Structure formats: structure tokens, C-alpha cells
């Protein structure tokens with residue numbers, strides 16, 4: 001798993017479905033592992049296969065369409081709603097994606113993604129539709145996600161939009177370190193805080 | 200200041216420039232499904248749990264709800280439960296696991312044992328942690344990396360959410376209970392209507408509710424996308440907490456109580472958004488679609504195509520296609536195959552009593568299977584003491600053992616493909632109760648009625664009939 005993100009340039013997989021919840025991303029029956037790896041093969045399991053059978057891929061589901069490849073997943077609004085399972089972010093990352101683009105992300109999913117070096121990029125609804133149009137009319141369209149500049153660009157048309165990211169999280173992603181590293185470094189301050197009368 | 204801000208401010212260790220705050224967590228609940236990878240992470244870093252006494256563990260998501268005294272048959276489930284046992288032992292965490300008299304769904308046992316108290320910050324690797332906000336605390340679900348963070352440092356990196364208040368004023372109609380309130384709010388503001396907000400539920404209709412009923416509402420605040428849901432503590436809250444196993448006692452109780460009484464939203468406090476609901480408008484509710492915001496009154500209909508926004512049509516059609524329902528059709532009279540009364544939304548003793556008082560002396564419909572899954576061992580014990588188990592037995596209902604069960608279908612309690620289940624749980628997502636299972640979310644009363652008649656009905660007609668006789 002790549003722990004650093006800087007500039008990602010790739011073709012994209014368009015998942016033009018709204019309100020994709022985490023039960024679709026990774027159904028609960030696959031949450032039984034005790035490690036973080038290997039969830040990618042069950043990503044969107046029930047949308048990918050007929051009758052839960054890996055030998056029967058559903059032809060009309062975009063992840064089964066060989067025309068679309070890449071490390072950027074583009075989804076319609078309200079992506080990642082529902083359960084707090086971090087397995088959803090693991091599954092997407094494990095399936096080879098570094099970036100998820102949507103016009104709206106559920107809160108917990110966004111946090112989970114950031115904690116796993118999967119960059120959630122929130123665009124305007126309008127720009128999202130432009131990406132869908134560009135990618136669906138030409139699957140070879142490349143999208144560039146530039147984290148240092150906080151810009152997402154459709155390379156063929158040059159259209160671009162800036163996106164927000166918390167500056168602390170940005171530093172973490174650029175440098176490949178996580179919240180735990182930071183929190184452990186300030187432990188004495190936490191111990192001091194615990195002496196406050198409400199604790 | 201708002202209730203949220205009063206608690207938030209007391210728990211910020213420090214704030215990073217332009218970034219999130221280091222946020223202190225008082226109580227951390229863990230369970231078998233979202234904790235193993237977090238413990239692996241700690242082990243890989245070579246560190247121990249920082250404050251094991253502030254961690255409460257149980258096994259609930261994956262456990263069987265029959266024959267709990269036998270070893271778990273399903274291997275992967277057993278491995279998770281065993282991993283939890285081992286991790287708790289190694290790190291000095293108290294585990295209320297299978298076989299323990301306090302075992303149960305994490306959001307049921309926290310309040311019932313008195314771990315959940317006003318003014319606290321609480322987290323768990325489960326989105327329905329919002330339940331605990333009913334006590335006037337900040338409680339929210341976290342992912343496994345965050346579970347690891349809290350185990351390691353008792354802190355999280357958090358940005359302060361925006362604040363929303365939902366006021367429910369007035370008196371509820373007969374047959375309308377707290378589950379209907381929350382399904383109604385969801386149907387009005389949608390499944391993403393509160394994303395990014397911490398929500399405070401207020402108003403006379405909320406204040407009139409019992410703690411169990413308040414928990415049902417806060418439980419489902421996550422279904423609106425909210426970071427957390429909360430209700431200011433009052434006498435009802437204090438009365439509930441008092442005397443519970445892990446509640447403060449004696450002098451400590453007096454001190455805490457004095458502090459808890461300061462926890463309310465000041466008159467001049469400002470919210471980023473407010474929603475006003477008239478309790479009298481709420482009917483018994485039911486969902487027809489595949490997210491909890493897709494609900495209507497039981498006498499209503501699945502929206503007709505011309506009532507749906509052009510942009511929403513594809514996802515609407517996908518949802519009702521999955522559910523096997525027609526646009527514009529009435530929901531009342533739809534046949535159900537399964538009834539599931541359980542989950543952290545509605546599996547407390549009050550819920551079971553409500554169901555029992557309605558079904559007493561009645562029998563379930565012929566082709567319906569009815570599962571009652573109590574939220575905890577203590578709820579189960581109480582139900583047996585009150586003779587509720589007998590009422591269920593006579594009605595042909597199956598009283599199972601505590602766990603999450605068919606709420607998420609991780610154990611063997613799954614609804615078969617294509618079957619309809621009326622469920623008191625909180626999510627009707629595709630496949631949530633089993634691959635291709637179809638879920639109607641409703642209150643325990645509406646579910647109980649369906650158990651008896653075999654179809655979706657209006658509990659108000661039944662109650663009216665009863666009061667005339």
C-alpha cells in the first residue's frame with residue numbers, strides 16, 4: 001500500500017451511482033478477517049457478481065468493464081454513507097485506487113479514507129458531471145489530481161477545479177505519516193490534560 | 200453556548216493551527232469486528248493500550264443467537280471472537296463477552312450498565328455509537344485506524360462539526376412512537392440531510408420521551424449523515440443513570456449531578472441550521488426503499504414517478520426495483536415473510552414490553568417467521584422475569600439470544616433472497632439483512648402488527664378497535 005500521495009495521473013473508473021453506501025462497497029459478511037489486506041477482491045461484491053458467484057460477473061457493472069481502468073474512482077454524490085466500517089476504505093485501496101472523486105462524501109468514510117492514504121476529492125456537482133461526460137465518452141481520458149496544488153484537472157480538455165483539504169491532513173498524506181504518529185508524539189500533553197478536574 | 204460546545208470545549212487537549220483538534224475520549228467501546236486490526240497495529244508499533252480501564256469490550260456483531268453456550272460454528276466468526284478475548288486479556292481490558300451476564304449489543308450494554316453518562320465523550324468502531332448521545336454526551340462512530348488511535352492515546356484528531364437543532368414540538372398521536380419520529384425526520388431531511396453536523400434533538404415531544412425512546416432517536420441520527428446526535432440531560436436521564444452498576448455513587452454522584460445540570464443549550468446559543476417538526480404530523484412510518492430516508496406514513500404510497508426529481512429517478516427506480524415495489528403503489532397490505540425485532544435501535548426491555556402488550560393472546564400469521572432478539576443478557580433476563588418470553592412463545596415468536604443478528608446479517612441470521620422483512624433495525628440497504636433481502640424499517644409496534652397479520656398495516660386502526668371494545 002502506498003503511504004504517500006502527491007500527484008496522481010490516471011484514467012478513471014466512472015461509478016455513476018448516487019448514495020453508494022458502505023454495505024455495497026463491502027458487504028458485512030466479508031468483514032470477518034482480522035487483518036487489513038485482501039478486501040479488494042470483494043469490493044462491490046453484490047454488484048459485481050450474479051448470485052454471489054465469482055464465475056458470473058454482471059456484465060453491465062462498470063468494474064467488470066475492461067474499457068475502464070485506473071487508480072481514480074469517480075462516484076456520484078453521497079459516496080460512502082452508512083456504516084463506519086473502515087473495511088470500505090481498505091477494499092477500495094486494496095483494489096488499487098489512490099483517489100476517490102465525488103461531489104459529496106459521508107463524514108466517517110472521508111476520515112477513514114484519509115487515514116488509509118486514499119485521497120477523497122470533493123468537487124462541485126457541475127465539475128463531477130464534466131468528469132463523467134469526459135470519461136464515459138472517452139475511457140482513455142486522463143485525470144490529474146494534484147495534491148500539493150489542490151487541483152483536479154481533466155487533461156484532455158484542460159478544465160480544472162480546486163479542492164479543499166485540511167492542511168494537517170495534507171501534510172500527513174504528502175509525507176506518509178499518520179495521526180497515531182502525531183498523537184504518540186504529544187503524549188505528555190495528553191497526560192497533563194487528564195489532570196483536569198473533569199477527568 | 201450549545202450543549203455540544205460545552206462538552207466539546209472540555210475535551211479539547213489542543214488545537215492544531217488550521218487543522219483538527221486533539222480530542223480526548225472518556226469511554227471507548229470495542230467489539231470483535233472492528234478491533235482486531237487496531238490491536239495488530241498496536242502490536243506492530245510495540246505499544247500497549249494507554250488507558251485500559253476506559254475501554255469496555257463485548258462480542259455482539261458476529262455471535263450466534265442460538266446455543267450461545269456451544270463453540271461458534273462459523274470459523275471466521277469464532278476467530279474474531281477469540282482474537283478479541285486474547286487482545287483484551289493481553290491489554291488488561293474488561294470483556295463482557297459470550298457467557299458473561301452483561302454481554303449484549305455494545306450500545307445496549309453501555310447505558311444499561313451505567314458506563315454511558317452525561318457530559319462524556321464516547322466512541323466505538325460502530326456508527327450507531329450516536330445512541331449514547333441520548334444522555335447528553337458526544338458519542339460517535341469511528342473507523343478502525345481511529346480505534347487504534349484511541350487505544351494508543353485515548354485521543355482522536357477531530358474537527359468541530361457544524362451544529363443543527365431539530366425541534367419536535369407537541370404531542371404524539373396514539374400508536375406513534377420514537378422510531379416513527381426519527382423515520383419521519385429522515386423522510387423530511389433525507390439520508391444525507393445532516394451530513395457534517397452534530398445534531399441536538401429538542402422540543403417538548405423529545406423531553407416527554409423515556410431514555411429508551413431517546414436512544415432510538417439518537418441511534419438513527421447517523422442515518423441522516425450526522426456526526427452525532429444528542430439530547431440535553433434532564434431528570435429522566437438522571438433517574439435512569441442513578442444506581443446503575445458503573446454509575447457514580449455517593450459524593451461523586453452529587454458532584455457529577457451538579458455538573459450534569461449545567462449541560463443544556465443556552466437560550467441565546469446559535470445553530471448553523473434548525474429544523475422544526477410538529478409531533479402531530481407524524482404517523483406510524485415505514486420505509487419503502489433502500490436507504491432510511493425513503494420512508495412514508497403507513498397509509499401513504501411509494502412515490503409516483505412524477506413526484507420524484509428528474510435527477511433522483513435512476514436511484515429511485517433502482518431502489519424500488521430492488522424492493523420489488525411499484526412506483527405509486529400503496530404500502531399498506533404488502534405481505535411480509537419475516538419480522539425482526541431487535542438491534543441497538545429497538546431491542547431494549549421497553550421495546551419488548553411494547554411488543555408483548557400488543558401481541559398478548561394473539562398468534563402470528565401462518566407464513567411469517569418472527570425473530571425477537573433482545574439487546575443484552577440483562578434484557579433477556581428481565582423479559583423472562585416478567586413472563587414476556589411466555590407471551591412470545593404462545594404467539595409463535597422465536598425469542599433468540601442477544602447480538603446484532605439480522606440487523607446486519609453477519610452471523611447465520613440472514614433473510615433469504617427476495618423475501619420481505621419488517622425490521623426494527625436502522626438500515627434497509629441492499630443486502631444488509633442478507634444478499635437480496637428486502638427490508639422495511641418500522642417501529643416495534645408496526646412490526647408486531649405485521650407479525651400477527653402477515654402484512655404491513657396501520658397500528659392506529661388496531662388500537663382504535665381495542666379502545667371501542
Ligand code: SF4
Pocket residue numbers: 259260304305306325327542543544602603606607624625
Ligand atoms: S445492532 Fe446493528 S446497528 Fe446496532 S451495533 Fe449491531 S450491527 Fe450495528
